[in-house]
Amino acid sequence: MTRKAIVLLSGGLDSTTVLAHAKSIGFDPYALSFRYGQRHAVELAAAKRVAEAQGVADHVVCDIDLRVFGGSALTSDVEVPKHSSVDQVEENIPITYVPARNTVFLSFALAYAEVVGATDIFIGVNALDYSGYPDCRPEFIKAFESMANLATRAGVEGGAITIHTPLMDKTKGEIVQMGLALGVDYSLTSSCYDPDESGRSCGHCDSCLLRLKGFAEAGSSDPITYQGV
């Protein structure tokens, strides 16, 4: 029997790879995306393309507005930092950090899981390339899982919620290799924090630089179009 799973899908490289992985190990994926006031709404169009291309049981887009609190470049009017090389990517908590983002996203995933009767949630967090984000660390995920098992009917009635993080210890290069092996079409994805109006990636924000490093490490080339190229 196929088991249902919630897959957090931003439409970027990581979550797209996670969706392909969840399907490959036999889960029936319910994709969940967010319209959270982010400037890179181009992501959502990518999420829709990816969900359609890979095939999902359902794809829900939740409206949540983290801008009411302010506090991050991704959701307010602070300028997204640009760099010429990946070595300049922030090692401390970057200003593009959205407060409690993964906590909020996983909470919605938990609600969705309860409703469809799933006990498995997939999220593309990665401890290597995003060491600056507290809510991308394995100890955070474990703590969320423990909390989730006390928060829900499933936990109370003897089930068990599992948060899957298949990319946790992988380099960007390994993630790209994993996705290519699963047949992922990365031309459908978008990772840029600051795309132009036609959706082309900037090539210089932290997210673009890490993505390009991933394709280079995997010995492949990124199929998306960058601005000025």
Place this chain on the structure above:
Amino acid sequence: MTRKAIVLLSGGLDSTTVLAHAKSIGFDPYALSFRYGQRHAVELAAAKRVAEAQGVADHVVCDIDLRVFGGSALTSDVEVPKHSSVDQVEENIPITYVPARNTVFLSFALAYAEVVGATDIFIGVNALDYSGYPDCRPEFIKAFESMANLATRAGVEGGAITIHTPLMDKTKGEIVQMGLALGVDYSLTSSCYDPDESGRSCGHCDSCLLRLKGFAEAGSSDPITYQGV
């Protein structure tokens, strides 16, 4: 120095008492309410009245739509259960349970706390009268607190998030007594799951019955108007 705190404020009896309590022990409250597709939007008007009457540093209303997932009487079209006496109130998980609601609400409170620089969050959960809700139990709150301390800058940088639950072990009667001693004006509040168009409470849903029991136990009378009275 006054310390900032986030106070989850629904506009009902419990959260209104919690707000008065947080102020009384010296916190500067930032009230947080949600427009989450609930049928009892009358609550939000009550939350605004209460925040204004008690005085808060700020009051943010977040739009989140849990209806996209379905699954509860409070946010979909299932009929709210009515009873003639409080003895009939459900002891198991009631159908008015909203999936992962307190997890979602506390996640937003955590985001708000990060942005304003607060490390204290107040929530009016109660383990006695709401034993059927998994996310009202002390073990859930403790687990959320542990997770929050791993999720945030505050946790990473050595601060500590505290989730305060001053009503956890109180009966409804004790809650009413506590509020009356703090000078709470309960005529501003609304607890009903199914109010009529002019905002009057039904008097027969679980929430109304527990509220009325609370005032009776406290030897007081409820100052709000009920339908048909």
